[in-house]
Amino acid sequence: MDKFRMMFQFLQSNQESFMNGICGIMALASAQMYSAFEFSCPCMPEYNYTYGIGLLVIPPIWFFLLGFVLNNNVSVLAEEWKRPTGSRTKDPTILRYMFCSITQRSLIAPALWVSVTLMDGKSFLCAFSINLDIEKFGNSSFVKGMSETEKIRLLARIPCKDLFENQEIRVAATRYIKCISQACGWIFLLMMTFTAFLIRAIRPCFTQAAFLKTKYWSHYIDIERKMFDETCKEHAKSFAKVCIHQYFENISGEMQSLHRHRSGQDDSGDEGEDKRSDEDKLLGIRAQDDMNKVLWNWHTCKPALALRKDQMDGENSSKLNGKINEGFNGFANGHAHETKKREWAVYYSKV
Amino acid sequence: LMERLKLVLQYFQSNSESISNGICIVLALVSVKLYTSFDFNCPCLPQYNKLYSLGVMTVPPIIFFFLGVLVNRHTGVMMDEWMRPVGNRSKNPAVVKYLFSAMLQRALLAPMVWILVTLLDGKIFICAFSVSVDPGLFSGVPNNTGLDVIRIMAKVPCKEDVIFQNSSFRKAVSRYVRCYSQAVGWSILLFLIILGAMGRLIKPCFEDHAAFLQTRYWSNYLDVEQKLFDETCVLHARDFARKCVVQFFEDMTEDSILHLPHPPFISNVSERWEEEEERLHGVTRQEQMDQLLNKWYYGKPELDVTRIAHRPRPCVTWQDPGGRTLYSDV
Numbered sequence: 001m002d003k004f005r006m007m008f009q010f011l012q013s014n015q016e017s018f019m020n021g022i023c024g025i026m027a028l029a030s031a032q033m034y035s036a037f038e039f040s041c042p043c044m045p046e047y048n049y050t051y052g053i054g055l056l057v058i059p060p061i062w063f064f065l066l067g068f069v070l071n072n073n074v075s076v077l078a079e080e081w082k083r084p085t086g087s088r089t090k091d092p093t094i095l096r097y098m099f100c101s102i103t104q105r106s107l108i109a110p111a112l113w114v115s116v117t118l119m120d121g122k123s124f125l126c127a128f129s130i131n132l133d134i135e136k137f138g139n140s141s142f143v144k145g146m147s148e149t150e151k152i153r154l155l156a157r158i159p160c161k162d163l164f165e166n167q168e169i170r171v172a173a174t175r176y177i178k179c180i181s182q183a184c185g186w187i188f189l190l191m192m193t194f195t196a197f198l199i200r201a202i203r204p205c206f207t208q209a210a211f212l213k214t215k216y217w218s219h220y221i222d223i224e225r226k227m228f229d230e231t232c233k234e235h236a237k238s239f240a241k242v243c244i245h246q247y248f249e250n251i252s253g254e255m256q257s258l259h260r261h262r263s264g265q266d267d268s269g270d271e272g273e274d275k276r277s278d279e280d281k282l283l284g285i286r287a288q289d290d291m292n293k294v295l296w297n298w299h300t301c302k303p304a305l306a307l308r309k310d311q312m313d314g315e316n317s318s319k320l321n322g323k324i325n326e327g328f329n330g331f332a333n334g335h336a337h338e339t340k341k342r343e344w345a346v347y348y349s350k351v
Numbered sequence: 352l353m354e355r356l357k358l359v360l361q362y363f364q365s366n367s368e369s370i371s372n373g374i375c376i377v378l379a380l381v382s383v384k385l386y387t388s389f390d391f392n393c394p395c396l397p398q399y400n401k402l403y404s405l406g407v408m409t410v411p412p413i414i415f416f417f418l419g420v421l422v423n424r425h426t427g428v429m430m431d432e433w434m435r436p437v438g439n440r441s442k443n444p445a446v447v448k449y450l451f452s453a454m455l456q457r458a459l460l461a462p463m464v465w466i467l468v469t470l471l472d473g474k475i476f477i478c479a480f481s482v483s484v485d486p487g488l489f490s491g492v493p494n495n496t497g498l499d500v501i502r503i504m505a506k507v508p509c510k511e512d513v514i515f516q517n518s519s520f521r522k523a524v525s526r527y528v529r530c531y532s533q534a535v536g537w538s539i540l541l542f543l544i545i546l547g548a549m550g551r552l553i554k555p556c557f558e559d560h561a562a563f564l565q566t567r568y569w570s571n572y573l574d575v576e577q578k579l580f581d582e583t584c585v586l587h588a589r590d591f592a593r594k595c596v597v598q599f600f601e602d603m604t605e606d607s608i609l610h611l612p613h614p615p616f617i618s619n620v621s622e623r624w625e626e627e628e629e630r631l632h633g634v635t636r637q638e639q640m641d642q643l644l645n646k647w648y649y650g651k652p653e654l655d656v657t658r659i660a661h662r663p664r665p666c667v668t669w670q671d672p673g674g675r676t677l678y679s680d681v
Contacts, residue, residue, distance in 0.1 A: 087653040088651045088654060136396070171511065175392055175395060179393075179403050183403065187410070190410055190414055193421075197417040200427075205434050219584075227595075227596050231597065235600070235634065237630070239640075
């Protein structure tokens, strides 16, 4: 029992930690993608803003959707949402809970991308360099004679190191915008952490009993689906075994019970048992023609998907008759003969 | 390998405090790593220096504090115990206080580590307070740039600025401010350590040790109880699901044949078919299976497994004509 408990804890925490692992891998992937990505600002007034803000906003959306795609629980949620009511009522709080937990996990990678982008500062620099007031940063006498459009075009070149001549002003302006970008990044992180704190730490103040209920039933739905798949697999395996066995019997034409009954008289030690099981495994097919017929019919005329109950019961009851006497006589060399038995069934309830 | 893993899991299972300590230390290491990888970028402008530096020195500790509270298991246990209705179990405020102080102590570690690391490193202090330094203390002020003193001092944190070429002024001011910063850092560290030591030494004089043992036991108990409840719910859900599915399968057959168990001295060949039949749950035809799969979607069974959980177990007794019992399940 203890071993079962340990294994079960491992599996249970394994499932959650599997989802957390995927979530962590995606977060690392987003950070790695950012560092591998070569940011190249176009340095033109018309495109700077679009490029800068686009790079800040579109990859998070992509990571968010990817999080939904990789999460197994999405199909469970969709199934539970769309199913007809039938004899089991639908509980909207369970759907809400599952949706919230999926969304929370999917939000981590996008949040990481946004904070890394803001801390790095390049996208803000690209997007907002044209809004700068260049006089603040040093000796800006060279812009005095310029028209508006020329000034804007000059400012748009600030993010590009090799296109802007006055290094002192460029460095000062870069530093200024980067500082604002980092401030925005820290505030964003603070807001996200505070929201998470409110949700996780303050929620028990309200709705705790209802929360336990929804947590149990959403986990139940997930595990019921798995159990159903498992039971179907087991069933299919047994179905296939019995179906194939009956097919072999049909082709060979011999009654299995007759064959077993004959060999049942041989009750000496181990070799007898092995020979018996080998004979059993032949399933009545002992000639080349029979085997060829089996193989040919398996392709041209597969058996119907309907198992014969009488066949299974027939073998078992005659086996019963054959063996019961042997066991009763112990290891004595008795031969199997029919014994009249009386049977009745008594039912005991476990309640 | 599995044995070792089991031992490790068991150890952590029994000692939830060590998990909390581990997480707390991991968070402190994360804060150090974040500091080293963070690209500190002083604006070098008089109006913004102080604001930026103090922001970087205070906002990350707040974030780490919230994170520390979030990932700590005791938070959930404490909130549950605090907010629950009284019911049959009386509430002990000492337990809530103990859990709160334990959680607070652990959550404060990462913020303190961040603050100490920033002070000992000195970059942020230099950025914040270079403007307040009196330039007269140092020789070599660059006075040919046309900028006023405040702006020059504000540019000190920026190494690569052009006005400080070939001048040792910047390095001198930096070293001076860094020295202050490290002094503040070390004093804070010393203060914290003395506080901790005094707390440890003096606490036994002021508190009731017996009551303390009780609160510690019961707070650990609450933690373990919650974990076991979650585990039991999980195991129960698994059982419930299995029985519900089997009941659903068995309901599909029109005639449930009660298959009587054979006496144990039958050879194992028939047992093989018994197992298979059991797994078939009475569904033996393609139409039945199709109907079952269809019904699983269109009409899921209700959540009630009383029938199968309390199914009477057939007990078989074999007697020969003389009345002698050959075999009995009873």
